[in-house]
Amino acid sequence: MIYREAGQFKTSYAADQQLFPIRQDRIGVILLLVVAFLIVPAVAGEYWFSAILIPFLIFSLAALGLNILTGYAGQLSLGSAAFMAVGAYAAYNFQLRIEGIPILVSFACAGLTAAGVGILFGLPSLWIKGFYLAVATLAAQFFIVWCLTKFPWFSNYSSSGVISAQKVVILGHEFASPREKYLLVLTLVAVMALAAKNMVRSSTGRAWMAVRDMDVAAEVIGIRLMPTKLLAFAVSSFYCGVAGALYAFCYLGSVEPDGFSLDMSFRILFMIIIGGAGSILGSFLGAAFILLLPIFLDIALPRMAGLLGLPFSNATVSHIQILLFGTLIMFFLIVEPHGLARLWQIGKEKLRLWPFPH
Amino acid sequence: MFKYRKSALTAAISIALLAQAALAAEEQFFPITSYRVGPYGANGQSFFGGFADYLNYVNIKEGGVNGVKLVWEECETEYNNAKGIECYERLKDKAKVSSGPIHPMSTGISYALIEKTAADKIPMAMVGYGRTDAVDGSVFPYAFPLVTTYQMQASAIIRFLKEKEKGSLEGKKIVFLYHDSAYGKEPIVALQEEAKLNKFELTLIPVAHPGNEQGAQWLQIRQEKPDYVVFWGWGVMNQTALKAAQKVGFPREKMIGSWWAGSEEDTVPAGDAAKGYMSATWNVAGKNVPLIADIEKVVYGAGKGNLQDTSKIGTILYNRGVSAAVLSVEAIRKAQEKYGKGKAMTGEQVRWAMENLDISNARLKQIGATDLLPEIKTSCDNHEGSGQVKIQQWDGTKWVVVSGWIEGNKALIHPLFKASAKQYATEKGITPRDCSKES
Numbered sequence: 120m121i122y123r124e125a126g127q128f129k130t131s132y133a134a135d136q137q138l139f140p141i142r143q144d145r146i147g148v149i150l151l152l153v154v155a156f157l158i159v160p161a162v163a164g165e166y167w168f169s170a171i172l173i174p175f176l177i178f179s180l181a182a183l184g185l186n187i188l189t190g191y192a193g194q195l196s197l198g199s200a201a202f203m204a205v206g207a208y209a210a211y212n213f214q215l216r217i218e219g220i221p222i223l224v225s226f227a228c229a230g231l232t233a234a235g236v237g238i239l240f241g242l243p244s245l246w247i248k249g250f251y252l253a254v255a256t257l258a259a260q261f262f263i264v265w266c267l268t269k270f271p272w273f274s275n276y277s278s279s280g281v282i283s284a285q286k287v288v289i290l291g292h293e294f295a296s297p298r299e300k301y302l303l304v305l306t307l308v309a310v311m312a313l314a315a316k317n318m319v320r321s322s323t324g325r326a327w328m329a330v331r332d333m334d335v336a337a338e339v340i341g342i343r344l345m346p347t348k349l350l351a352f353a354v355s356s357f358y359c360g361v362a363g364a365l366y367a368f369c370y371l372g373s374v375e376p377d378g379f380s381l382d383m384s385f386r387i388l389f390m391i392i393i394g395g396a397g398s399i400l401g402s403f404l405g406a407a408f409i410l411l412l413p414i415f416l417d418i419a420l421p422r423m424a425g426l427l428g429l430p431f432s433n434a435t436v437s438h439i440q441i442l443l444f445g446t447l448i449m450f451f452l453i454v455e456p457h458g459l460a461r462l463w464q465i466g467k468e469k470l471r472l473w474p475f476p477h
Numbered sequence: 478m479f480k481y482r483k484s485a486l487t488a489a490i491s492i493a494l495l496a497q498a499a500l501a502a503e504e505q506f507f508p509i510t511s512y513r514v515g516p517y518g519a520n521g522q523s524f525f526g527g528f529a530d531y532l533n534y535v536n537i538k539e540g541g542v543n544g545v546k547l548v549w550e551e552c553e554t555e556y557n558n559a560k561g562i563e564c565y566e567r568l569k570d571k572a573k574v575s576s577g578p579i580h581p582m583s584t585g586i587s588y589a590l591i592e593k594t595a596a597d598k599i600p601m602a603m604v605g606y607g608r609t610d611a612v613d614g615s616v617f618p619y620a621f622p623l624v625t626t627y628q629m630q631a632s633a634i635i636r637f638l639k640e641k642e643k644g645s646l647e648g649k650k651i652v653f654l655y656h657d658s659a660y661g662k663e664p665i666v667a668l669q670e671e672a673k674l675n676k677f678e679l680t681l682i683p684v685a686h687p688g689n690e691q692g693a694q695w696l697q698i699r700q701e702k703p704d705y706v707v708f709w710g711w712g713v714m715n716q717t718a719l720k721a722a723q724k725v726g727f728p729r730e731k732m733i734g735s736w737w738a739g740s741e742e743d744t745v746p747a748g749d750a751a752k753g754y755m756s757a758t759w760n761v762a763g764k765n766v767p768l769i770a771d772i773e774k775v776v777y778g779a780g781k782g783n784l785q786d787t788s789k790i791g792t793i794l795y796n797r798g799v800s801a802a803v804l805s806v807e808a809i810r811k812a813q814e815k816y817g818k819g820k821a822m823t824g825e826q827v828r829w830a831m832e833n834l835d836i837s838n839a840r841l842k843q844i845g846a847t848d849l850l851p852e853i854k855t856s857c858d859n860h861e862g863s864g865q866v867k868i869q870q871w872d873g874t875k876w877v878v879v880s881g882w883i884e885g886n887k888a889l890i891h892p893l894f895k896a897s898a899k900q901y902a903t904e905k906g907i908t909p910r911d912c913s914k915e916s
Contacts, residue, residue, distance in 0.1 A: 165566065165569070166566045166567060166569070166570070169562065169566045169593075170562060170563040170566040170567065171563075174559060174563075215904075265685070268657055268658075278662060278663050278665065278666050278897065279584075279588075279608075279659035279660075279662055279663050280658070280659050280662050281585075281588050281659045283588070283591075283901070283904065283905070285904065285905075286905070286906065370559075370562075371558060371559070371562065371589045372589060372591075372592050372593070373588045373589055373591070373592075375585060375588070375658065375659050377585075377658050377659075377686055378558055378585065414563060417552075417553070418567075432513075432785075434513035434514055434518070434522070434553070436553070437513065437514040437553045437555070438514060441514075
């Protein structure tokens with residue numbers, strides 16, 4: 120009843136091609152942004168910012184990057200965490216070695232550096248596909264982490280190899296409190312998500328999808344495979360790189376190469392599988408699921424155990440949490456293999472017909 | 478009747494409120510970011526079990542510190558940095574009211590918390606791990622790498638070897654086999670300085686995490702034929718190294734590990750390959766320390782023990798957890814002396830106490846912890862407080878202490894910390910405190 124597009128006529132091409140063609144969607148997105156930018160900073164506490172919202176946004180961005188490569192262009196990658204590491208270390212080094220460089224410029228340069236490295240490791244995709252490509256990107260994961268550990272120059276000869284991110288100062292204002300960092304991360308993520316949303320419906324995005332669905336057919340209709348695939352690698356790594364820089368500068372504050380492990384790459388991959396491959400919204404839903412559900416279980420389980428009077432120790436709670444988390448992943452994959460984004464889409468379609476489904 | 482009931486009600490309420498207020502004032506909170514599951518869960522269980530047991534012990538035996546009950550909340554980090562931060566943020570609100578030192582037991586987490594704890598005014602103890610240049614308290618007011626650091630430990634090991642070689646290491650060959658991470662790399666600077674000073678030849682051989690494959694490294698060691706292997710391993714890497722050493726026939730008596738490579742969790746799985754292997758430690762193992770025996774009697778006797786597997790009592794990591802708790806509780810005591818006995822201490826007050834700790838052997842004897850840990854005396858420019866370790870040797874069934882307390886070469890090592898802390902201060906724009914003005 121509320122969610123119906125009856126009466127919304129498109130009178131121009133511009134209106135027909137806009138990002139959110141349905142008015143309710145537009146209002147919804149604007150409302151969401153208003154809540155995120157104005158209401159959340161006013162009400163949320165420090166715990167929410169530093170432990171939940173900032174990592175959620177950063178991982179959403181990384182998942183978005185991987186989604187561009189895997190979900191849209193169909194190239195399976197296991198190197199997302201490594202590209203994040205490139206971003207983090209690049210941003211640190213730009214800040215360190217270039218006097219007075221604005222932090223946002225370093226973030227952008229970090230993204231570009233990651234994009235360059237991404238292109239390099241994307242080259243095998245021209246010859247190999249599917250799982251074999253995944254193995255090739257696995258090499259990126261190990262090589263980059265090894266490289267950052269091996270050459271002390273990257274960590275400015277720190278004896279431990281750990282880098283400590285510099286202060287985030289923009290136009291003379293220092294972003295020190297979690298609230299300010301949240302707003303900075305949110306702005307970057309919002310801008311980049313909108314850019315991604317635009318990109319995937321442009322000719323570039325359509326070329327990616329054509330390659331994903333059948334690369335021979337795509338080649339036949341005149342899409343050049345090499346630039347298309349490499350562009351996908353570049354854009355994806357750019358997103359991961361910026362996410363990595365934010366991870367170091369706005370979330371942890373200090374990072375070491377080992378932190379960007381294969382485990383993290385897998386988590387990002389699970390985010391897009393659970394959230395929905397080939398969907399911008401899916402990246403956010405997946406990140407929320409993978410990151411927030413364990414925290415929720417971690418907080419809720421001891422309380423529930425307390426209510427029921429069960430003698431749970433911390434270790435038991437952690438084990439049960441892992442168990443439940445795994446079960447829920449399986450449940451969602453069985454119920455909806457295309458991810459949470461698909462569930463959302465089905466919901467929207469039902470809502471359009473509601474309350475008269477026939 | 479009605480009036481009477483009303484006044485009784487008010488009385489009851491006011492008593493309840495008073496009791497609550499008294500209760501709130503008499504509790505000293507400890508935020509505990511522990512790990513009992515995950516890859517290092519076994520290590521965490523012993524350490525945090527010991528930590529909680531000692532807090533419980535103080536509560537049962539003395540009714541808390543001067544009547545202030547010790548309370549704590551645990552949060553599982555799984556040795557994961559991101560989870561550690563989440564836990565810290567979760568516990569922070571309570572810790573802002575009153576807080577004992579936080580022990581992350583993870584170098585990664587402690588690095589991530591250095592700035593946060595300083596901003597929130599919650600002291601962080603990194604007993605034998607973590608950011609070592611925090612020894613310089615003028616730059617790191619809230620971080621305490623107590624007892625000793627990797628660098629001082631490496632230096633102490635070299636001193637031990639030197640004594641073994643009758644005072645000179647000149648021309649000897651020493652291989653440093655290390656976990657290729659922040660943890661393994663920290664002592665390198667110290668070893669290089671020692672190599673220059675003592676004129677021995679140092680070869681660095683890294684092992685990639687997790688270290689369950691060391692064939693190539695041990696082949697290299699066999700070719701090098703070093704006089705000693707100094708070994709900085711962690712977790713599964715330790716037993717693998719011992720087995721690999723046995724395979725290539727390198728004598729275990731010439732292998733000497735760091736304190737993270739010297740617990741029962743490392744030697745027992747290696748079987749007879751571990752016999753003769755030595756390691757540094759800043760606390761001794763065994764139940765013959767009176768305090769440990771008493772904890773078993775008092776806490777486990779009352780059925781309030783933290784460990785499910787009681788065979789861990791008296792292991793090296795368990796005793797380490799107890800030692801860490803002893804340090805924390807002594808800091809609370811010290812703070813109460815200055816800021817008021819019988820009151821809960823804030824993080825700021827505990828920080829002061831940790832900077833002015835003076836735990837003498839006499840005091841250690843009083844609590845029954847003689848030789849459990851070395852004497853500690855901290856100050857603003859020395860957050861380490863001791864720098865001493867003992868060397869222990871695995872006899873096939875248990876750790877046997879084979880040396881007295883050995884102190885690293887402070888004159889050589891501490892300037893390295895100062896330089897590193899200074900670099901950190903300039904990078905971060907911190908103005909160091911003037912330690913001469915601290916009291």
